[in-house]
Amino acid sequence: MKWETAYRALGSSTLVPEMLAFTFPGQGSQRPGMGQPWVGHDSWELVTEASDISGRDVGRLLLDADAEELKDTRNAQLTTFVSSLMVLDAVERLGIEPSLCAGHSLGEYTALAATGALGFDEGIRLVVARADAMHDAGIESPGTMAAVLGLDDDEVETACRLADSDVWVANFNAPGQIVIAGSIDGVAKASEQAKALGAKRVMALPVSGAFHTPYMTSARERLREAIALAKPRNIDVPVVSNVDARAHDNGDEWSTLLSAQLSSPVRWKHCLLTMAEAGIVGFIELGPGGVLTGMAKRTIEGSKSISVATPDDLDKLIEWIDALQPTAALPPGSVHEGEHLFAVERMVVSPAAGLFQIDATIANKTRIEVGQIIGHVGESEVRSPFAGMLQNFIAVDGERVTAHQPIAWLRTH
Secondary structure (H helix, E strand, C coil): CCCHHHHHHCCCCCCCCCCEEEEECCCCCCCCCCCHHHCCCHHHHHHHHHHHHHCCCHHHHHHHCCHHHHHCHHHHHHHHHHHHHHHHHHHHCCCCCCCEEEECCHHHHHHHHHHCCCCHHHHHHHHHHHHHHHHHHHHHCCCEEEEEECCCHHHHHHHHHHHCCCEEEEEEEECCEEEEEECHHHHHHHHHHHHHCCCCEEEECCCCCCCCCHHHHHHHHHHHHHHHHHCCCCCCCCEECCCCCCEECCHHHHHHHHHHHCCCCECHHHHHHHHHHCCCCEEEEECCCCHHHHHHHHHCCCCEEEEECCCHHHHHHHHHHHHHHHHCCCCCCCCCCCCCHHHHEEEEECCCCEEEEECCCCCCCCEECCCCEEEEECCEEEECCCCEEEEEECCCCCCEECCCCEEEEEECC
């Protein structure tokens, strides 16, 4: 779902600030009814595709499942993955691209699908395999997780040692925000030790296993086979790994990292610092929950972050990027036409695959209204979701296009 050629056709290749990162949430971010705002949106078609690939009714889970049903890791992972990619699809339709990506736990798979290391179908199958393996490992070695607030890394690790039980640090999320995991008894003991050491709060998490600990060793072995079948590809936009907090673009490396991730702590705080050191100052969280947005603000002083979870958030994102643009230094002598591209220009994308035919009544510089037909792809109408002045058609009349391919661009202001 990357359209670099079309994007360059908008004259925007020098206008994308090398400062944006896409981040994707993990399980625990799921919410009952989180799919409702997307019903009727063009990006909802991914839900149908995901259902066909997974053999699960993803739409029902996104619309009707209650909190208890979504707590099951097999449902939490699939719905969060699909929700995040649905948001990504909508954001990509605006022509916004990142310089780096990262995802928290499950979100790392979303980041790899977003950058093309995994195809959509490969990502769905791999997430289903991961969730099944983790579910079975949770039954084999029952466990739980808890968030510890107000202690530093060393103090939480001390609490785990003092518990003298099966409990480990599972997530280094942000300064003063750490997650522990292990046996039910071990987490309870470590929680008491953390409170004794001065933790402001310890909260049980709605998960069904001790993820990112040695309790997931059996799941790691099962998942290794599924990863080998998926064969992650090399990518142009690097993804920062949870395992070592370094940016990787090599598919072979990702095969190893994804396997290691299941039983290794998520070093999210360190991932954020890596991205900041690379020059990222704008973090865009794509998916439900909005938790990563707060972590970025807490970890990186002066960083800008925004959460996009519903169609209503898309306009907020455009305004946010427009406000961010002045901080991005353009090379001396750069052409400033379209400098605020994200705020004033939108792409219309193909609703389906097929031959594109331009409506004979539409010409460049024509005023287009919301919902107006500008052409057809096969039997499908191409309607503009935006109002504005048609600047140009990216696809030519009679061209064979793919679903989601940009075919025209409008200036909205």
